[in-house]
Amino acid sequence: MSVRTALTVPRLRRLDPLGALLAGAGAVAAVFLPFVVLKSNRIVPGDPRGLLDALPAWGALGCQAVLICAAIAALGVSNARVRLGAALLGVAAVALAVAAAGDALTPAGNKVVRVAPGAGFWVLLMCLGLMATDAVTRMRPGPGLRVLFLALSIVVAGLALAHGTFDHLSVMREYAVNADRFAREARQHVWLALGSLAAAVLVALPIGILCHRVPRLRSGVLGTLNVIQTIPAIALFGILMVPLAALAAAVPLAAALGIRGIGAAPAAVALFLYSLLPIAANTVAGLKRVPRAAVEAARGMGMTSWQILTGIELILALPVILTGIRIVLVQNIGMVTVAALIGGGGLGTFVFQGIGQTAIDLVLLGAIPIVALAFSAAVVLDALAEVLDRARQ
Amino acid sequence: MPGMAAILRLAALALLLGFLLMPQSFAPLFTPLTQYGAPPIYDQGNLLTLALAHLGVVCCAAAASTLVAVGLGILVTRPSGAQFLPLSRTLVNIGQTFPPVAVLAVTVPLVGFGEKPTLIALFAYGLLPIFENTIVGLQTCPPQVLEAASGMGMSARQRLLSVELPLALPLILEGIRLSLVINVGTATIGSTVAAKGLGEVIIAGLLSNNNAFILQGGLVTGLMAILLYDALAGLERRICRTAHLE
Amino acid sequence: MISVENLSKQYGATTVVDGVSMVIERNSITVIVGTSGSGKSTLLRMINRLIEPTRGRVLIDGHDTTGEPAHLLRRRIGYAIQGHGLFPHRTVAENIATVPRLLGWDEARIRARVEELLLVFQLDPGAYAGAFPHQLSGGQQQRVGVARALAAEPAVLLMDEPFGALDPIIRAKAQDDLLDIQRRFGTTIVLVTHDMDEAFRLGDHVAVMSHGRLLQYDRPAVLLTRPADPFVSRMTGVSDRAMRLLSLTTAGEAALPGVSEGPAVAAAASLREVLSELLWRGADSAVVMDADGTRRGYLTIAAILERGRPG
Ligand SMILES: Nc1ncnc2c1ncn2[C@@H]1O[C@H](COP(=O)(O)OP(=O)(O)OP(=O)(O)O)[C@@H](O)[C@H]1O
Ligand SMILES: [Mg+2]
Numbered sequence: 001m002s003v004r005t006a007l008t009v010p011r012l013r014r015l016d017p018l019g020a021l022l023a024g025a026g027a028v029a030a031v032f033l034p035f036v037v038l039k040s041n042r043i044v045p046g047d048p049r050g051l052l053d054a055l056p057a058w059g060a061l062g063c064q065a066v067l068i069c070a071a072i073a074a075l076g077v078s079n080a081r082v083r084l085g086a087a088l089l090g091v092a093a094v095a096l097a098v099a100a101a102g103d104a105l106t107p108a109g110n111k112v113v114r115v116a117p118g119a120g121f122w123v124l125l126m127c128l129g130l131m132a133t134d135a136v137t138r139m140r141p142g143p144g145l146r147v148l149f150l151a152l153s154i155v156v157a158g159l160a161l162a163h164g165t166f167d168h169l170s171v172m173r174e175y176a177v178n179a180d181r182f183a184r185e186a187r188q189h190v191w192l193a194l195g196s197l198a199a200a201v202l203v204a205l206p207i208g209i210l211c212h213r214v215p216r217l218r219s220g221v222l223g224t225l226n227v228i229q230t231i232p233a234i235a236l237f238g239i240l241m242v243p244l245a246a247l248a249a250a251v252p253l254a255a256a257l258g259i260r261g262i263g264a265a266p267a268a269v270a271l272f273l274y275s276l277l278p279i280a281a282n283t284v285a286g287l288k289r290v291p292r293a294a295v296e297a298a299r300g301m302g303m304t305s306w307q308i309l310t311g312i313e314l315i316l317a318l319p320v321i322l323t324g325i326r327i328v329l330v331q332n333i334g335m336v337t338v339a340a341l342i343g344g345g346g347l348g349t350f351v352f353q354g355i356g357q358t359a360i361d362l363v364l365l366g367a368i369p370i371v372a373l374a375f376s377a378a379v380v381l382d383a384l385a386e387v388l389d390r391a392r393q
Numbered sequence: 394m395p396g397m398a399a400i401l402r403l404a405a406l407a408l409l410l411g412f413l414l415m416p417q418s419f420a421p422l423f424t425p426l427t428q429y430g431a432p433p434i435y436d437q438g439n440l441l442t443l444a445l446a447h448l449g450v451v452c453c454a455a456a457a458s459t460l461v462a463v464g465l466g467i468l469v470t471r472p473s474g475a476q477f478l479p480l481s482r483t484l485v486n487i488g489q490t491f492p493p494v495a496v497l498a499v500t501v502p503l504v505g506f507g508e509k510p511t512l513i514a515l516f517a518y519g520l521l522p523i524f525e526n527t528i529v530g531l532q533t534c535p536p537q538v539l540e541a542a543s544g545m546g547m548s549a550r551q552r553l554l555s556v557e558l559p560l561a562l563p564l565i566l567e568g569i570r571l572s573l574v575i576n577v578g579t580a581t582i583g584s585t586v587a588a589k590g591l592g593e594v595i596i597a598g599l600l601s602n603n604n605a606f607i608l609q610g611g612l613v614t615g616l617m618a619i620l621l622y623d624a625l626a627g628l629e630r631r632i633c634r635t636a637h638l639e
Numbered sequence: 640m641i642s643v644e645n646l647s648k649q650y651g652a653t654t655v656v657d658g659v660s661m662v663i664e665r666n667s668i669t670v671i672v673g674t675s676g677s678g679k680s681t682l683l684r685m686i687n688r689l690i691e692p693t694r695g696r697v698l699i700d701g702h703d704t705t706g707e708p709a710h711l712l713r714r715r716i717g718y719a720i721q722g723h724g725l726f727p728h729r730t731v732a733e734n735i736a737t738v739p740r741l742l743g744w745d746e747a748r749i750r751a752r753v754e755e756l757l758l759v760f761q762l763d764p765g766a767y768a769g770a771f772p773h774q775l776s777g778g779q780q781q782r783v784g785v786a787r788a789l790a791a792e793p794a795v796l797l798m799d800e801p802f803g804a805l806d807p808i809i810r811a812k813a814q815d816d817l818l819d820i821q822r823r824f825g826t827t828i829v830l831v832t833h834d835m836d837e838a839f840r841l842g843d844h845v846a847v848m849s850h851g852r853l854l855q856y857d858r859p860a861v862l863l864t865r866p867a868d869p870f871v872s873r874m875t876g877v878s879d880r881a882m883r884l885l886s887l888t889t890a891g892e893a894a895l896p897g898v899s900e901g902p903a904v905a906a907a908a909s910l911r912e913v914l915s916e917l918l919w920r921g922a923d924s925a926v927v928m929d930a931d932g933t934r935r936g937y938l939t940i941a942a943i944l945e946r947g948r949p950g
Contacts, residue, residue: 018477133487134480230622231615232578238595238611242426242604261604334492338582342599351498355586360502367495374490541724543689544797545738545787546714559728636728 018134019074026127030067033120036101041112042170043359048118054101066093067124074131084135090128094121095160102168116170116361143383150379170361171368178350178365186369188264189346192339193332193373196268200275200328205321207276208283209309218284225277233270233338240266241342267339267346274335275328282324286317319389326381333374337366402623409616412609413441423605433605435594444617447590450508450583451576454515459569462520466527467553478528485525493518493579501586511583511590518579519572526568530561563633570625577618591617640665641686641795641827646695648681648851656681657851658695663844665794668821668828670838672874673848679831682848683797686829687716699795714738717796717826721803723784725772731757731783732768738791756786759820778809782816789824798830802837814840835875839863839944847871860918860940885910885946893946894927894936901925906935910943917943 034048052060066089073086102115141149166172175182211218228236245261247254290313298308314321340348350366353359412419416434423433468474469481496518500510534557542552558565584592591614598606641663648656656678663669671679684690686697688709697704704712725734732753739749757764760782772780781801788796801817802810814837821828832838838845839859846856847870855867863882866872890913891906901924904913917925917940927935 018480130480130484133483137479137483227619230574230618231611232581232618234578234581234592234595235611235614235618238598238607239615241611242608245604330490334490334494337492337494341582341585341596348494351494352585355498355501358502358506360499363498363502367498370495371491374492375487378486378490535724535727537720537722537724538726539724540689540720541718541784541787542726543710544687544713544718544720544724546710546712546741547737548710551741556726 015075016078019076019131022127022131023071023074026067026071026124029120029123029127030064033123034118035120036098036105037116037118038105039114039116039170042114042174042361043357046114046116049101049105051097051120055097055104056100059097059100059104063093063097066090070128070131080135080138084132084139087128087132087135091125091132094124094128096165098169099160099165102166106168111173114170114173114361115168143386146379147383150376154376171364174350174359174361174365182350182365185345185347185349185366188344189333189336189348189370190373192264192268192271192336192344192346193329196271197275197325197328197332199268199272200279201325203272204276204279205283208280208321209287211280211284212287222277222281222284225280228273229277233274233335234341236270236273237266237338237342237344240269244269262343264339264344266342267336267344271332271335271339275332278324278327278331279321280324282320282327283317286320287313289320290316319385322381322385322388326378326385329377329381330374333370333377337370402620405616405620409613409620412613413444416440416609419609423609426605426608427603431601431603431605435597435606435609437597438593440591440594440613443589443591443593444613447577447580447592447614447617448621450511450588450590451515451573451580454512454576454580455519455569455573457516458519458572459523461516462523462568463527463565465520466524466531467558470528470531471549481524481528485521488518488521491518493575494582497579497582497586506587508583508588510586511580511588514583515576515579519576522571522575523565523568526564526571527561530564531557533564534560559636562636563629566625566629566632570622570629573625574618574622577614577621581614640700641829642698642701643682643686644696644698646682646685646697647693648678648685648690649693655851656685656692659848659851659853660695661846661853661856663827663829665827666821666825667843668818668830668841669844669846670842671829671831671846671848672833672835672838674874675833677848678851679848680799681851683799683829683831686795687713687718687797689713689718714741714791715793715795717788717791717793719785719788719796719798719801721800723772723780723804725780725784725787727772730769730771731762731775732764734772734783735787735790737787742791744791752790752792756790759823760786760816762786777805778813781805781809781813785817785820789820789826792824794827796826796828798828800831800833803833810837817841847874859944860914863944864915864918882911885914885943888946890925890927890938891929891935893943894938895942896936898934899924899926899937899939901937903928904938906930910938910946913938914940914943 030051035051036049036054037046038049039046051063054060055063070086070090073083077083077086098117098121105115106113136149160166161172167176207221211221231239241261244265248261249255294312294316295308298312303311336344336346337348337351339346340352347366347370350362351370354362354364354366420433427433465481469478493514497510497514500513504510504513538556538560539552542556547556580588580590581592581595584590584596591610594610594613595607596610598604598608598610643659643661643663646656646659647654659682661669671682673679681690685692686704688704691709699716726737729737735753735756736749739752744752753768754764757767762779762782767775767779767783772783775783781804785798785801788798802813805813817828818841820826830841842859844856845859845862847854847862847868849870855862855871857867862871863875866875886909888910889906890904890908890910893910894906901922902916902920904916904925904927906927906929908916913925917923924937924939926937929935
């Protein structure tokens with residue numbers, strides 16, 4: 001079905017229920033909710049503006065035309081590709097409209113006035129995002145295609161940011177003020193998440209192998225790791241701060257290495273501890289899945305225990321282990337946020353500063369990249385695990 | 394081994410209750426951690442009240458999440474809602490990549506400080522594991538059992554209430570437990586947005602540079618989370634055993 | 640009596656049951672056989688409207704089954720399936736009581752019926768009423784499954800490969816039990832199976848299906864000796880061996896002690912010859928005579944077919 005026939009002959013006999021829901025919510029948002037909020041400075045409540053008051057007439061009309069097309073596609077088109085295309089066009093239109101509203105409403109040279117996306121923008125974005133997600137889910141893209149989608153989205157978003165499309169929006173204003181700190185905290189965030197993951201893999205893999213080989217240990221060891229997992233992050237940070245402070249005081253070398261009661265050290269240790277369970281448990285589960293016959297055959301061919309482990313068992317268990325690593329990485333990226341509370345840095349710094357100042361723009365400056373990071377990590381590692389799992393069969 | 398676990402459990406419970414009821418008697422233990430004569434035991438509020446408030450927020454949010462998540466889970470597994478199933482799956486997967494803190498942080502500017510943002514964040518985030526487990530539980534009911542139920546003349550409603558939900562119960566309970574444990578952690582962070590809870594003790598310690606506060610806040614919260622998790626796991630085993638669902 | 644009239648089921652463009660008509664007599668066992676995917680289960684499930692037909696209709700005792708809500712219809716029709724489908728969270732007694740409860744029987748009547756059925760199926764009520772399904776053996780679970788299907792005294796019992804999950808020895812026992820039960824309660828049974836021997840053993844009538852169509856519907860002996868279609872003979876060909884077996888056994892060896900009506904056959908004749916004779920004359924039983932004219936005993940069609948069963 002071509003796009004044209006799809007749009008000109010909508011099959012309204014079978015109204016898509018999800019589409020109806022989304023189109024309805026989107027229409028209400030577009031008409032009644034403020035598209036942007038104009039604030040005279042960064043923390044005061046603002047002055048709501050609808051789509052028509054925020055944009056030059058041609059911009060508002062163009063944006064509305066695209067949204068109406070998307071709504072028609074949502075209501076009456078069943079082809080998933082067409083729906084995805086319409087949803088993505090809608091996202092682009094809404095994004096450009098909010099950027100244009102920023103440009104139009106900001107007086108030239110004024111650095112105090114803030115133009116923030118309003119509830120209408122967020123609801124529209126959510127509806128279009130749901131429509132796109134639904135279309136992608138129906139298309140069941142393979143792992144390669146999913147990563148490609150992700151890469152394309154990152155490139156497009158990156159180009160728009162580099163080009164300065166959104167520079168007049170409040171979040172980007174916050175970024176402009178905090179640019180060098182942002183780079184540093186982002187690096188610290190990734191570093192904490194990946195570093196603790198790497199250390200945990202080194203330790204949890206042998207633990208998992210041991211638990212697999214010695215079933216007697218299994219419930220005790222995994223049970224203990226599970227107990228650690230249930231302790232809330234900030235509580236574990238607190239519990240670790242005291243011994244680490246003592247260590248720094250007693251061993252000058254530790255202090256010289258940057259270990260202190262407060263800061264990144266307790267965060268890193270806690271994240272490391274949290275990461276142990278998913279990796280160890282999945283290693284055990286993955287090894288359990290290895291067919292006995294394969295191991296017997298290898299033994300029959302005279303492979304040593306070490307050769308069997310590295311050449312057969314771990315290879316076959318890899319997809320499951322990778323699933324554990326995915327869980328840990330996503331979990332760590334989220335949990336590093338809390339590290340900011342104890343001076344551990346990371347993007348959480350902006351989140352908690354933002355909370356403290358009730359500056360939602362600052363919160364978003366921290367939260368959006370965190371979610372984007374976690375989401376990207378999940379997509380990439382899921383795809384990797386799926387590819388490996390297919391290769392296995 | 395079970396004997397050992399029971400002793401540990403009792404000891405942890407005794408420790409927690411002892412500390413919450415008579416915190417001052419633990420003062421000598423915490424004094425070495427303080428400097429310049431700072432108070433060794435949290436003195437800006439009653440620990441027991443904080444613990445109860447913490448539990449209250451967590452349980453209220455979990456009750457609301459359970460109602461909504463189980464309801465939605467039932468809806469998308471009925472023939473009439475089947476269209477929404479793949480999308481709901483994807484949404485749960487995406488939702489779980491959002492850190493709970495981010496959900497909390499974004500809610501604050503919308504509804505202001507206090508209990509409200511914490512409740513909303515806990516509710517929203519708590520939906521995910523329960524919803525996911527409800528769907529899995531309802532979808533993994535053995536097909537022959539469902540076939541037999543319909544074949545014997547149960548209406549769709551009777552089948553849901555007397556066969557499907559009881560069979561899905563263990564997984565639903567597990568979802569509730571996961572969601573409660575995440576909630577205990579998130580509610581701790583709720584203290585940064587002025588919700589009443591045990592996070593207050595840790596935050597107060599961080600602000601006043603008092604390691605004793607930090608440690609006791611961490612220990613009390615940690616113990617409470619572990620005991621709650623353990624109690625729920627026990628309850629789950631018990632329900633499943635009496636219903637013969639292992 | 641169940642009349643199936645021109646019943647069809649289509650999924651999209653594919654027709655999985657194609658214009659099937661048959662009349663199932665009261666108090667009889669009708670067995671539906673056919674290759675996998677031939678539409679047996681679909682046909683069966685249209686009788687109790689677990690599947691709604693695309694065309695055609697089903698009458699039970701002259702009443703169109705679409706005349707009442709499907710779930711009420713199903714409460715009047717027993718239904719047993721492979722792997723029994725017992726509710727794992729309910730005791731044996733509760734499982735059996737399912738339909739009586741749905742029908743609102745009073746507790747005393749339910750209790751009495753459960754006890755009666757447990758005894759009929761050789762399960763001691765004291766030991767098994769309160770047991771959970773996972774505590775029973777496969778054969779016991781299967782018996783409870785059938786007991787549950789019979790709980791509300793249905794006039795019709797539909798069974799979809801009820802013995803499919805049982806090992807051969809228990810299966811033979813379960814088949815014997817079913818014959819007993821059928822005689823005892825006079826239930827009209829429609830049963831689906833893959834197993835030709837089971838069909839010949841249990842069926843008063845056998846229906847052979849292929850690609851959704853009903854190829855032949857007749858008494859087992861007719862199917863054996865006068866297949867309507869090459870496919871039918873290939874299906875019953877599973878029992879070619881049975882026919883050979885029958886040629887190897889003499890009437891004298893197989894004769895049952897006792898007296899009976901019917902034509903006389905020689906003790907030296909093979910069972911195959913006796914079977915042809917009976918089918919030719921349309922008789923059910925024959926008197927076996929020795930060469931000297933004394934009565935050796937008698938034979939029935941069922942007994943001969945039973946002889947042909949391997950194992
Ligand atoms: N809901 C459905 N949608 C589409 N096709 C179906 C559906 N149910 C059954 N079929 C198809 O209808 C055909 C007949 O199915 P049915 O279950 O009646 O076969 P059967 O004879 O009972 O096979 P078996 O011996 O394997 O149980 C099969 O090809 C099956 O794939
Ligand atoms: Mg079948």
